[in-house]
Amino acid sequence: MTTMAKKHGPGSILAWVIWAIATAYFFWDYLQQVAPGAMGPYWIKAFHIDNATLGVIAGFYFYSYGIMQIPVGVIGDHFGPHRPLIVAASVAVAGNILLAVADSPLNAELARLMIGAGTAFSFVSCLKLISNWFPHQYFATLVGLTSLIGMIGGISGEAPLSATVGAFGWRATIWMLALIGIGLAALIIFVVRDHPAHAVRWEDHPQRNRGGHKTLSDLKHVFSSGQTWMCGAYVSGMNAIYFVFGALWGADFLVDYYGITKVQAEGAMSMLFVGGIPGSFFFGWFSDKIQRRKLPMLGAGIMAAGVLAFVIYGPKMPLPLLYALLIIQGFMCSAYVVSFALANDVRPPGSAGISVGFVNTCSVASSAVFQPGVGAILDSLGGNTPTPGDYRIALTTMVGLVVMAMFMALFSKETHCRPLYENTGTH
Numbered sequence: 001m002t003t004m005a006k007k008h009g010p011g012s013i014l015a016w017v018i019w020a021i022a023t024a025y026f027f028w029d030y031l032q033q034v035a036p037g038a039m040g041p042y043w044i045k046a047f048h049i050d051n052a053t054l055g056v057i058a059g060f061y062f063y064s065y066g067i068m069q070i071p072v073g074v075i076g077d078h079f080g081p082h083r084p085l086i087v088a089a090s091v092a093v094a095g096n097i098l099l100a101v102a103d104s105p106l107n108a109e110l111a112r113l114m115i116g117a118g119t120a121f122s123f124v125s126c127l128k129l130i131s132n133w134f135p136h137q138y139f140a141t142l143v144g145l146t147s148l149i150g151m152i153g154g155i156s157g158e159a160p161l162s163a164t165v166g167a168f169g170w171r172a173t174i175w176m177l178a179l180i181g182i183g184l185a186a187l188i189i190f191v192v193r194d195h196p197a198h199a200v201r202w203e204d205h206p207q208r209n210r211g212g213h214k215t216l217s218d219l220k221h222v223f224s225s226g227q228t229w230m231c232g233a234y235v236s237g238m239n240a241i242y243f244v245f246g247a248l249w250g251a252d253f254l255v256d257y258y259g260i261t262k263v264q265a266e267g268a269m270s271m272l273f274v275g276g277i278p279g280s281f282f283f284g285w286f287s288d289k290i291q292r293r294k295l296p297m298l299g300a301g302i303m304a305a306g307v308l309a310f311v312i313y314g315p316k317m318p319l320p321l322l323y324a325l326l327i328i329q330g331f332m333c334s335a336y337v338v339s340f341a342l343a344n345d346v347r348p349p350g351s352a353g354i355s356v357g358f359v360n361t362c363s364v365a366s367s368a369v370f371q372p373g374v375g376a377i378l379d380s381l382g383g384n385t386p387t388p389g390d391y392r393i394a395l396t397t398m399v400g401l402v403v404m405a406m407f408m409a410l411f412s413k414e415t416h417c418r419p420l421y422e423n424t425g426t427h
Helices: 004-008 013-047 051-067 069-080 084-100 106-121 121-133 136-156 158-168 170-190 212-224 226-258 262-291 294-313 320-333 336-346 353-381 388-411
Strands: none
Touching: 004 084, 004 320, 013 084, 013 106, 013 121, 013 136, 013 158, 013 170, 013 212, 051 084, 051 106, 051 121, 051 262, 069 084, 069 212, 069 320, 069 353, 084 121, 084 170, 106 121, 121 136, 136 226, 136 336, 158 170, 212 262, 212 353, 226 294, 226 320, 226 336, 226 353, 226 388, 262 294, 262 320, 262 336, 294 320, 294 336, 294 388, 336 353, 353 388
């Protein structure tokens, strides 16, 4: 007969249901990220704005999203992920409603700011729930699976949103997103729980405290830990290939160097994400399977650096070969998920949220710095008409980031997928 512990304990059916709800919220987060791509032309007409202002409206999402990552970790560790997720989902839904009725750029910017703040809780809270509800040895696998689903949302979300906007209008589409958010918020309220029933929590120990002193101690440890900084740098270097090279500058380089159309170049860049989808799950699973963190991180870093250098500096090649190399590149760069697991290994007990929040902040900051940074280098070299050589110089920053990630993996500590510190109770 199945016991209550089996039904509601670590790794139980309830644990998987809770993970699925949290991951669905993360998927919804990705839909919010790509919404401007589907609705941008309609916003330009509705708000009487230019492309620069459209970029500002879209960017407000990332301003609050990036700033909130470490506070989200602190809040999740202090209060648990359940109650903050309820508030976060409510804020994100309110932001969607405000956007649906917005009649000015200012209202749209405020709405995007609210949506970014609410969805900022998605990834870190999901990882916190994984840490609380699943055995430690499955952490990397589930991080990879979560990232895979989020990436599918980013890739596949824009086309359905565009079709829905075309059929019903952009305001109705935003209302639909709000309704989905309300449904997710209801599931979070009634199903999600912080940890298994009767779990021994960190703060339940008579000599332990989850108050301000513990929070400050965890923050101090994370910010002073070389290992955590290495994890953040690794994620920054590998993830930038998707969001700086893949999502922004890589297509322009291919158009200029190969003489292909923008559509063809965007299709080639999408291969990074095609490779990243299976890679996200593979590297998490592989790391847990072989009980190693450094080996998959280092091997992927070496391969990613070599392939990227060949794509940027190498000769022109047939497009099928270019597509294949970009798939390999995306696959290798997805090893960044292992770095989240390593950060979880080396953190103090009771600080999973702060640790993964810090690493995620590094990732967001990398894209925020290098997206305009590459553009600034191009402007300084070629103005409005950069040459392939100018692109190579500017994109050397991308090669440098991947090489940096490779060295971070080389010098990081091997934990053999076990917590570095003695850890009892939920995380």
